[in-house]
């Protein structure tokens with residue numbers, strides 16, 4: 233018996249109800265969008281907390297690069313609001329394009 237036979241599509245439950253907006257995005261963009269929505273990205277602040285970085289500085293000079301910082305404060309980057317993230321607006325997508333490989 234081949235145990236790999238267990239990994240059929242039956243293991244993947246169909247989603248119940250409507251997924252949030254943005255589901256048409258490519259996977260990497262979708263992941264970035266949901267990290268931003270959940271405020272759990274690999275920002276400098278988080279990496280510093282995990283001892284994977286010597287400091288939590290943002291390239292813009294801010295001392296603490298949190299998700300809120302890169303969403304709404306960072307001086308060198310596009311910004312977007314929670315509402316943009318929720319609706320997956322053009323602003324949210326511009327933000328995702330900038331950050332998807334960084335967080």
Ligand SMILES: [Zn+2]
Pocket residue numbers: 290291292293294297301302305306307308
């Ligand atoms: Zn910054």
